[in-house]
Amino acid sequence: MKKINRSNILENFHQAKWDEPVVFELSQPGERGILVPEVDKNIKEMFDINDLLPDNLKRKTPLELPEMSQSRVLRHFMRLSQETLGADVNIEIGQGTCTVKYSPKINEMFARNENMTELHPLQDDETVQGILEIMYKLDYYMREISGMEQFTFQPSGGSQAIMAMASLVESYFNDKGEERDEIITTIYSHPSDAAAPALKGYKIIYIQPDENGYPDYEAFKSAVSEKTAAFFIANPEDTGVYNTRVKEFTELVHEKGGLCCYDQANANGLLGVTRAKDAGFDMCFFNLHKTFSTPHGCGGPATGATGVTKELIKYLPKPIIDKKEDGTYYLDYDFSDSKYSVGKIRSFNGVAQVALKAYAWVMSLGAEGLYEVSKVAVLNNNYMFKKMMDNKWIDAPYIKGKQRIEQVRYTIEKYTEETGVTTGDIQRRMMDFGLHYWASHHPYYVPEPITLEPTETPSRADIDQYIDTLLYVMNEGFENPEKVKTAPHSSVCHQLIEDVLDDSENWILSWKIYKKQNNL
Amino acid sequence: MKKIGLIINPIAGLGGSVGLKGTDNLSEKAIALGGKPKAIEKTMNTLMGVDIDEDVVFYTASGEMGESLLKKMNFDYECIYSKDDRSTAVDTYKCAKLFIEKNIDLLVFAGGDGTARDICNAVDENMAVVGIPAGVKVQSAVFAKNPKKASNLINKFLNGKSLLKKCEVIDLDEDMYRNGVIQPKLYGYLNVPYDKKLLQNKKARSPLSEENNQRLIAYDICDNMENGILYIIGPGSTTKAIMDNLNLKNTLIGVDLIFNKKIYKNDVSEKDILDAMDIYEKTYVIVTPIGGQGYVFGRGNQQISEKVINKIEKEDIFIVATETKLVKLINEPLLIDTGSEETNEKLKGYYKVITGYKERRVMKVSD
Known part of the structure; x- marks a missing residue:
């Protein structure tokens, strides 16, 4: 039997990638997911539905909903769900200030x-x-x-x-x-x-x-x-x-x-x-x-x-x-x-x-449990903080030598100056390993920021794996900066040209606007 | 195809190490004293960090002004201006003028405030410019913080990941400076790329551009402008937006006086200001930080002199500044240098700097 041999550091990950159309494009005239039953004969004899509704509540034109069978609706949304990087599939440490913790499924x-x-x-x-x-x-x-x-x-x-x-x-x-x-x-x-x-x-x-x-x-x-x-x-x-x-x-x-x-x-x-x-x-x-x-x-x-x-x-x-x-x-x-x-x-x-x-x-934890949540969240964060700061390219402004509460805003400014690789590049490359990574709100008062918040739920092994992956990517910035700068490579979409997003003239916020702009 | 124009002022920085406070008109003396040129080395450091591919071509001047370095670094270039002997300010000017004809995308220069001034005279706001700090005086806001940061800015510009903003070119009058008189003057503006990531906000309808930020500040000022008060409007593009909002003629690099939302006098001297202040009971001053280091008084607005300031209450001074300007000064104070310790002392303290419509930031002002 072949022995299992895995790297503890990097998780091999490739996101599902479907060339999935917008749901409106999938519409086939006449196709139905649910057949609404006819109104009961007795009721029909007593009332005419048209008489019950005031005229100003009646649509002049039919509602433009996509017409699809149940299986096609399911397939569409399953594919979209595979194209997201959700809290249940990654080690949620990267979205600092968002406090993304494991939420017990029983509560759902x-x-x-x-x-x-x-x-x-x-x-x-x-x-x-x-x-x-x-x-x-x-x-x-x-x-x-x-x-x-x-x-x-x-x-x-x-x-x-x-x-x-x-x-x-x-x-x-x-x-x-x-x-x-x-x-x-x-x-x-x-x-x-x-x-x-x-x-x-x-x-x-x-x-x-x-x-x-x-x-x-x-x-x-x-x-x-x-x-x-x-x-x-x-x-x-x-x-x-x-x-x-x-x-x-x-x-x-x-x-x-x-x-x-x-x-x-x-x-x-x-x-x-x-x-x-x-x-x-x-x-x-x-x-x-x-x-x-x-x-x-x-x-x-x-x-x-x-x-x-x-x-x-x-x-x-x-x-x-x-x-x-x-x-x-x-x-x-x-x-x-x-x-x-x-x-x-x-x-x-x-x-x-x-x-x-x-x-x-709250009931599952009690008062002591809530206090424990905070203690572990702070411990996790400061364990991570210490380990991050051991790397000479990572720094965190303010109160040197003191601990932080539940999150830290780091800076990799020196690293960016040395390699030309920015926090935004690393953010995209981390997606290739199935991990979130958040920089900061704008404007960036802390230059080239990373904000990480481990909360109380990841294990020490999770935290280690996150840091190891981050350091692996940062090292790539020295050895093969192009690879980091052109990331993501195994994510659902390629790198976006942000300039296009900046211009609101290019924004199409609904199918209705799309149709209008294209005279459909 | 991206066209980069390169001008190195090979003697920039020469005077600094030998205590000449600048190199204007004194390069021979500096060399005699053992001054070492740093501009070429600094330019090389910058260019080494630039992602040059086959799509980039350089235009430059002969010899030490650029050609030698580009040749050494094996870059694709065309020499469009020749100079046999040592170059002077005129050569910087002439070469920069030729860049306009060549339609270059980005002008990269290495030098100090004097070089920036020559380039400003030649290209005005016609093209994007990145300054590599290599001179003795680098007070203008057009310079990157260091050669490496200049590479990053150039890369961002080449990748289309930057926006342009108008940055001040200021310079001291060196002859007066050597005699102990600090008289920095605002010469004009150059369009410098800046990292739009600093300010972009995808949640907003569109990123707040420098112009829009200036416009919001102008709305705030104009909405609260009082009649019967003399307003001294300092130089700068942020204060210009106020004048534009009022449909008034503005002196971009000088001081204007307005009264009841109408021009009292444009481009005034210290004396004009003092005379006007004698007529009116109350005076407000509106100024914006000038240059890269954030000077509120004493750089480029000397008309608003110590004498003028001493007649004004601290509460009647309004500082206006855009977010891009302040983001760089996050843990730094704004500065004043009126030439009088007593006046500096009076002005020191905290100000509510106007940064947008109904938006203030408490900033420390010190000397």
Whole structure:
């Protein structure tokens, strides 16, 4: 028998590559996947469907859906699914700040259970006690983790949660009759911390990092004033540096009457360690799809669970889930103080399945387990950090010699200068080994950046394999730079000519636009 | 086919090592003192890192101005300008002018601020330019940080992975400089490629170009412009966008005064400014950092002198700058050099630099 002999370093990988058309191109007139049954004869005799629908609700032209059989639909989407590099097929370390962890499949099964899927958000409260109880309890767990006093699960993502926080700030000062038009944030906080308040019309003031990577406190002091409506910050920022002086920042804002809003998208190293309220924040949000494993990105819909202190509860979106004296749960639509509320953030009460999965995850771990999650996430990251920094071509700006929290933004600037191979080249080459790799948000304040976040779920062997692959690719940059620069070679598509993407004139965002542009 | 024009100022940098503070009009003296030319070596370092294929052809001048090096490195080239003896500033100018006729894609030059000035006079904003820093003074923003970074920029340009932005050419008046008077002047602008990766953002509808960024800054300034106040508008392409927004005539490399959104006077001197300030009760200053190192005062805007600044409150100084300019200064302060320690002291501190519409960045200003 032949002995199995594998390289531990590189995983031989070639992505499936189909020349798969757009689904609309596959349409065959008259072909059907489902034959809709005729209306029952008795009903047909009683009603004419055309009479039941008002004229303005009737389409003038038929809906242009692709006409396909079931097997062809299945084949199409199976092929597309093979052309993605999903969380379940690669070692998810490369997407720093995204907190892509392994999400237990059993939690997916809960969400797919018909007890869940057959519910409708418009059902009477009394008939959906189970999910209301779950969301009510999850709210309490979130309060315990953050120190806040009420959560809403309406925002369906981190940026929407930041938008909700900006709206809360606006409502709060409208209520107080104060005109404040400035929001302070830092350049290493997530871009939405500036973008969402800007959309609300606020003036955005950025604070730069000092030589240690902390937001420059002196600069901050000069920026805070009676015009400051709020301070939005992520901590740790994406550099992995935790600002231990953050309470001094929040105190200063409070002295001037402003509010403090905590972007907790980077909370995976902080569960059971620090609390937003204790650091002086008035509100915060957690991404259930990141830290609470529900899962992230294209794995499904998201939730930016947003919590506030007692003073701000009246500004939250409606409804809020509450409990009656008899122990039953209900959706509190009390609008008696609705002049304060920011109103609806989205339809119904958020994505119930996401809340269910987060609840299941928290319950499976308990308080000790959550703390363990953070300890292991920080340990994994600092193991990786040490190993990465042993390579002379890899560096990480700020707080030299100190540890990071749950992620690190590295730089390979010296390596790029030496080889001409950029972080973008390496990113594409890593795809050839079936691994994600993320550089940074734009602009690149850290030159030639790599942002890696191992979370608590990969094993030591996983981390070693990721680093070994990365170092193998970096070494290729010395020996055969062309190979790296022209990557990917075994991925689903060749290297993109980015210039074409930059010009919005070239963008075709829908089949309708394509048809229009080509006179079809 | 990509055409690269190459000009080396072989004497650039000669004066530095022998303490002559520049080499303008003094090359013979520098050589006599033992000054060593560095420009050719630096150009070689840059070109070694450039991905040259059969699609690239060089145009250059004879001898040390480029031909010798290209021959030595075995590159495909055409010599379009001949010079028998040692080259001078005029040769840089003439050769660069010929490049326009040859329709070259990219002009690569090695030298200092003086060389950049000669090239600026010849090609204006007609072509893309990359400067290899080889002179004594390299304050202009047109230079790459070092020869290796110049190779990276050239490669990116050849691969179509860069955008162009207008960068300042500034130079000291060397005769005055040798007598201890620092009088840097803004001479004009060259189009320099920059790594668009620094700013591109695929989530945005389109990447914010330098021009659009300048326009947003102008909207912010103009929306908040007050009547009854004299505005001193410093030189630069960012402040030009403000004047364009107001439909006013602008002096790109000089200072303009406006009042009630109308021109009070263009291209003013220090005296003009002081006279105007005597008439009006309140004055605001709008300036943008000039050059690669981020000088707010003291480089290219000496008309806004120490005397002028001393009559203005710190709160009435508005600094405007685009993201591309500030991204390079991430852990560096903006600088001032008014010539007076007392005035520098007064101006030092933190400023809310206007970087976009309703967008500020708190920057430290120091001397």
